[in-house]
Amino acid sequence: MAENLKGCSVPCKLSLDQLQTRCRQEKVSCKLLGVSKNNINDYEVEYLCDYKRMKVSPSRVLKSTQTLKAVEFYLVKWKDYPESENTWEPRRNLKCVKLLRQFQEDLEAELRRRRKRAGGARLDPGVASSLVQRARQRQRLQRWEALLNATRNHKGRIFVRNDADLDGPPRDFTYINNYKTGDGIALTEVAVGCECQDCLGAPAGGCCAGASLHRFAYNERGQVRLRAGLPIYECNSRCRCAADCPNRVVQRGIQYDLCIFKTHDGRGWGVRTMEHIRKNCFVMEYVGEIITTEEAERRGHIYDRQGATYLFDLDYVEDVYTVDAAHYGNISHFVNHSCNPNLQVYNVFIDNLDERLPRIAFFSTRPIRAGEELTFDYKMQIDPVDAESTKMDSNFSLAGLTGSPKKRLRVECKCGVESCRKYLF
Template sequence: MGIIEIFESRVPCLSDILDLQRTCQKQELKFSPDTNRYLLYLTLKKVGPFVAQKLVSKLVEKGEIKWDDDDNWEVERILDHVEEEGKDFYLIKWKGWSNAYNSWEPKDNLSCEDLLVEFKEFQAKGRKRRIVDSEDDLAPNPKRNRVDEIFHKLAPVRDTLSPIGLMSLSSPTKKGKRPVYRGINGNYGESRFIPRRAAAPGMKQLNPRSKFYKQKRIEVQRALKDWERHLNGINTDPAGIVVENLVDLEGPPENFVYINDYRSGEGITIPDDPIVGCECEDCHSSQKTCCPSQCGSMFAYYKKKRLRVMRGTPIYECNKRCKCGSECPNRVVQKGRKFKVCLFRTANGRGWGVKTLQKIKEGSFVIEYVGEVITDKEAERRGKQYDAVGRTYLFDLDYNPGDCPFTVDAGYYGNVSHFINHSCDPNLEVFAVWINTLDPRLPRIALFSKRDIEKGEELTFDYMMT
């Protein structure tokens, strides 16, 4: 009988859970039921309740699970009332749930006549109940957790549904349409007592001045704040990220995992161990012997780390084997984004965009375009899928004419650059940068300011840049 060695492993983030399953599949190993349930629960926690609800709703649509009708949802009190399209809706505080889970329910779904009478009497006196958090609401761990409830509903498929199987549910089901986020509560405009397949009114039909709309806006803003904290918890750049939506009820985007560096696709190894580094003590004063000169190029930066070369010039930065210190003027892209940015919802229908919260001088490094590095064949396959839904995040690493074996796909894995929009008159331009590898097929993609950029200005680049 053979002996199988088991090594201790850690799974710090969602991508590693999926990588762990892929690795096990390649080795023809399967998770035990207990391990699968544990990793499935971790996956739900990683994506958060708003995405978890979306994923599980796909299983409801397929008929693989259903939301039971006999859940014990007890109304604690009625907080507010609004009339929409001739129907009465009430804002409900649910017993055992914090105010974060208050929801608007149509009158037909309520069976608490005594509380309705009490609320009408209270309202007749010209009073309005305040939504005040109790001590239980403010506690770090509320009585019931939304993710726990969603995980409980997965009971029929918990032993067979893997983390990869769960995440694959996020793929669009209709060509030409992207998944639409409807706020943190998946039961918008429908009862908690009926299956989630029931139709719900669209957000565009709501009056922005109505209480109903305002309540949903509060929920979306909470979700965006959670997402902002999540991004900054992962982000390793010196500058932070702000999330802002002053336009609509769009919440955190689905199908997106934040990463800080290239992620190797299947069958690809990205070298990260340079053969040699420079011996300079002061690289700016020793440009003729520094890394760029050894690679047949020019020293790319001024002493204050702004560009001094024209677009199309290859940039070779000092690497981990160089003797120069971390403040060397030839270490720029590798030091990360230093300008605070804001992910914001555009008002002209272009979705999410990125704007700078600081003034940026011409020639400054702004951000690196990162994603999953895939082969040209895989890029061709994904390109057809992206074309079908009218979007793409593919960036060919084609610095050498006629030789493009690799492509960066920032569609699922990416950083802030994933949200930068296209412009024919951009304020950013693309440069190819090599740091810890000299492989001509694997440059870094760095975006530098093409001109001075004012505080609050949207960042853009030409998608056709090569």
């Protein structure tokens, strides 16, 4: 029987970190796991829970002639061990410089919030409890950040920060990169593509935009040169041009590092850029589940009772479909409203040319500094151009609505700009 099992293997249910911990628990050295006699007694600090300062003797045997020395101790939560195994450790035993710095920053922030001064041999129990909650929250957000970056298919990285409260990741939200179609809705693939050798310099037949009787959308730096309201027709999977074609901008996805952060003024989550963005550059798409307007009407009533909705009408030629980003979406799900926004909406067509189902792309309206919040106008409406228009659905809001779509209560705007209209709806 044994000879039949040669070459067989099964996946281990433990991670490498858990295997290292098990080796240290059992006092077993393992070269492959990096556990040796020199570090077998080293354990990883997960986070710090509390702090105290005590006077202790510098030697094991306390003599009356010896001077007591003040020593700092930290209550340590050890990775892969239950909280019942937490231990007080002197500062000299801890090599986790980053966690020590983070603990100090959290402590100072919590004392400022409580309007208390630092000092004393022990922390107030309420302060210590808040520090533990903050450490646990940071872990949840770090896991969510890792999940978002493992899911994304675009170059731009996603960061997550929350210094405003103790909220963790939003519940019941799944990150997606492309439209998710609802029941009975299908995206038809384009049948033809361009034959261009140089889509920008020598477009054959006007390239994809010209074939659709429209203008080429981008300049040589990939900046949109059409006014809002005009459609963008990019090269598609049937075109002969390469992936670096200047008429392939939106389809390359998000190029900038962006940060999902919790606002301090009651606007919930927001998004800020970690990099400088030039004017007229593509930033992100609005992605979600495509549903019919009838289904959107039904969901709208439910979302109103919950206090928020993420419905965006695709009414480029007719009001047939809606994008719902409440539970399925990308980073645009978290972008806030502003009456003076730095993002503008464009309708884009690539592999699907059904004018009832455009892709919704956000382009910068001006240069945007690194660290600046990204916003767009939830009531954005563009004057029709040759019977073409792009309009934000009046149901769309992150601030929360009540009542039926035909009878809404006025919602106060919190964008804070000088030109604020004071109300979203």
